[in-house]
Amino acid sequence: MSHVTQEQGPAANEPILSVEDLSVVYETNEDPVRAVRDVSLEIQPGETLGIAGESGSGKSTLSLALLRYLAGSGRVTSGDVRYRDQSILELSEKELSSLRGNDIAHVPQNPKTSLNPALRVGTQITETIRAHRDVSKAEAREQTYDVMQEVNIPDPQSNFDQYPHELSGASNSASSSH
Numbered sequence: 001m002s003h004v005t006q007e008q009g010p011a012a013n014e015p016i017l018s019v020e021d022l023s024v025v026y027e028t029n030e031d032p033v034r035a036v037r038d039v040s041l042e043i044q045p046g047e048t049l050g051i052a053g054e055s056g057s058g059k060s061t062l063s064l065a066l067l068r069y070l071a072g073s074g075r076v077t078s079g080d081v082r083y084r085d086q087s088i089l090e091l092s093e094k095e096l097s098s099l100r101g102n103d104i105a106h107v108p109q110n111p112k113t114s115l116n117p118a119l120r121v122g123t124q125i126t127e128t129i130r131a132h133r134d135v136s137k138a139e140a141r142e143q144t145y146d147v148m149q150e151v152n153i154p155d156p157q158s159n160f161d162q163y164p165h166e167l168s169g170a171s172n173s174a175s176s177s178h
Contacts, residue, residue, distance in 0.1 A: 015042035017066075017104070022079035024058070024065045026072075035061040035074070063106055068096060101132045115164040122148070122160030 024036040036058045043049050051059045064070050066081050068088065081088040083099065091099065100106075115124060122144050129140045129147070141160075148156035159167065 016045045016047075016084060017043040018082045019066065020080045020082075022062070022065060022081060023077045024061050024070065024074060025077050026061075026074050028073065036065065038079070040079075067100055067104060067106055069106065098132065101128055117164055119163075120161050121153075121164055121167060122156075122162075 019039055019041045022036060022039045023034065025032040025034050039058075039062060041049070051063060053059050061070070061074065064074070065076055066088065068091075070076070076089060083104065086095075088096070088099070115121065122141070125144045125147055126137070126140045129135065129143050130137070133140070133143075135143065144160065145156040148159065153159050153167065
């Protein structure tokens with residue numbers, strides 16, 4: 001699932017994220033595997049998009065391609081991904097790093113495995129905030145409480161020091177999206 005923030009958004013009738021004819025392949029020793037074929041979509045400011053489909057239908061590949069997270073032999077072969085008026089496919093690594101986590105987030109298919117089981121949830125969210133924003137530890141902690149509340153983790157101050165396995169499945173999924 002991807003979520004796009006409204007900050008500095010475009011005009012109300014313009015999409016904040018648009019995908020045009022996006023195709024992704026995975027190179028193999030045999031023939032290339034076409035995982036995503038000519039996908040087009042638009043997300044308006046304030047909208048949240050959930051991608052649903054059968055196992056192996058390309059949901060994760062599409063989501064990873066949107067932020068250039070494809071690894072290994074995966075590559076975009078055609079199309080464009082635009083955030084506001086910028087082509088994500090043409091951003092520098094520095095610009096892309098700023099975009100990830102600040103404006104667009106990717107929630108993995110199995111979020112429990114995306115959180116480090118040896119670190120407390122609040123610490124992981126705080127570190128992510130500090131990596132993307134110029135804030136003090138105290139400000140990052142306050143923002144972490146806000147994020148935890150936003151994703152429905154009850155009593156953020158108490159749950160800040162919990163380990164991922166100590167949260168419910170819903171809370172764990174929500175916390176890995178930031």
